[in-house]
Amino acid sequence: MNINVPEYVKGHQLIEGKSVLITAAAGAGIGFAAATKAVEEGCRAIVISDIHEGRLQKSVDKLKEETGLQQVYGKVANVVVEDDVQTLIDFSDQTMDGVDILINNAGLGTSKLLIEMEDEEWDKVINVTLNGTMRMTRYMMKVMKKRGSGVIVNNASVLGWRAQKEQAHYAAAKAGVMALTRCAALEAADFGVRINAVAPSIVLHPMLRKSASEELLAELEAKEAYGRAAEAWEVANVMMFLASDYSSYMTGEILSCSSQRG
Ligand SMILES: NC(=O)c1ccc[n+]([C@@H]2O[C@H](COP(=O)([O-])OP(=O)(O)OC[C@H]3O[C@@H](n4cnc5c(N)ncnc54)[C@H](O)[C@@H]3O)[C@@H](O)[C@H]2O)c1
Numbered sequence: 001m002n003i004n005v006p007e008y009v010k011g012h013q014l015i016e017g018k019s020v021l022i023t024a025a026a027g028a029g030i031g032f033a034a035a036t037k038a039v040e041e042g043c044r045a046i047v048i049s050d051i052h053e054g055r056l057q058k059s060v061d062k063l064k065e066e067t068g069l070q071q072v073y074g075k076v077a078n079v080v081v082e083d084d085v086q087t088l089i090d091f092s093d094q095t096m097d098g099v100d101i102l103i104n105n106a107g108l109g110t111s112k113l114l115i116e117m118e119d120e121e122w123d124k125v126i127n128v129t130l131n132g133t134m135r136m137t138r139y140m141m142k143v144m145k146k147r148g149s150g151v152i153v154n155n156a157s158v159l160g161w162r163a164q165k166e167q168a169h170y171a172a173a174k175a176g177v178m179a180l181t182r183c184a185a186l187e188a189a190d191f192g193v194r195i196n197a198v199a200p201s202i203v204l205h206p207m208l209r210k211s212a213s214e215e216l217l218a219e220l221e222a223k224e225a226y227g228r229a230a231e232a233w234e235v236a237n238v239m240m241f242l243a244s245d246y247s248s249y250m251t252g253e254i255l256s257c258s259s260q261r262g
Contacts (some may be wrong), residue, residue, distance in 0.1 A: 030235050044096075107173070235257050
């Protein structure tokens with residue numbers, strides 16, 4: 001079965017007038033799709049960040065051109081480096097007069113059997129995916145606490161729940177992101193901040209197609225009830241729901257964006 005990709009869903013002003021910060025938003029995947037969606041859903045200003053300087057500037061220009069919003073700012077940051085994280089959040093807070101919504105998109109994966117895994121590879125994936133999300137969440141919570149409001153949306157993965165060969169490091173990191181989301185949400189509720197996460201199954205953007213084998217990709221797509229991978233914008237839609245007031249009674253939740261069985 002192959003359920004066709006539905007028509008692109010146009011904006012409904014879900015986050016009208018809000019300011020948004022998104023990490024890892026200069027790639028071909030969910031981050032940039034979320035940035036585009038945020039503008040289409042009515043945000044008044046947006047900071048997009050990435051570790052890759054060249055692609056970031058191009059992404060800022062592209063976002064401005066495609067959406068017409070001029071309040072689009074780029075800031076290079078590595079989510080693993082505490083100084084970068086604090087500079088990014090302070091910059092966003094000052095430039096946009098407060099950050100209403102943070103989308104923690106940065107995460108990194110490789111494929112390796114556990115018995116062949118070197119510490120270096122394990123640490124790198126845990127560092128970007130889990131520790132990076134923790135650093136962004138920790139400092140953003142401090143800043144949002146002062147204002148007494150804000151929403152954080154983390155990008156997890158169904159692999160935080162499910163087993164897959166060669167993914168022990170990534171799955172452990174994403175399970176960590178889920179636990180972090182739940183615990184941080186409890187603390188943040190005390191000062192009016194909501195924290196949730198989306199758990200996508202698979203989004204086959206061009207970069208991922210380059211790095212994974214055709215066989216594996218075909219297998220993963222076949223596992224989906226829809227027989228296809230998600231479009232990046234379909235995950236971004238779920239992020240917008242979690243970022244908007246439509247999810248005002250949700251915090252500490254992990255929302256699956258998947259059609260996978262079992
Ligand atoms: N693509 C999928 O199938 C899929 C499935 C489930 C979850 N996810 C998660 O979604 C998120 C986005 O992944 P994507 O595949 O859509 O790619 P993406 O294009 O959204 O993100 C890739 C970007 O991350 C940037 N980046 C890498 N390390 C960074 C760091 N240390 N600091 C800041 N930026 C960094 C890269 O430069 C690149 O531009 C990740 O957290 C990923 O784990 C992806």
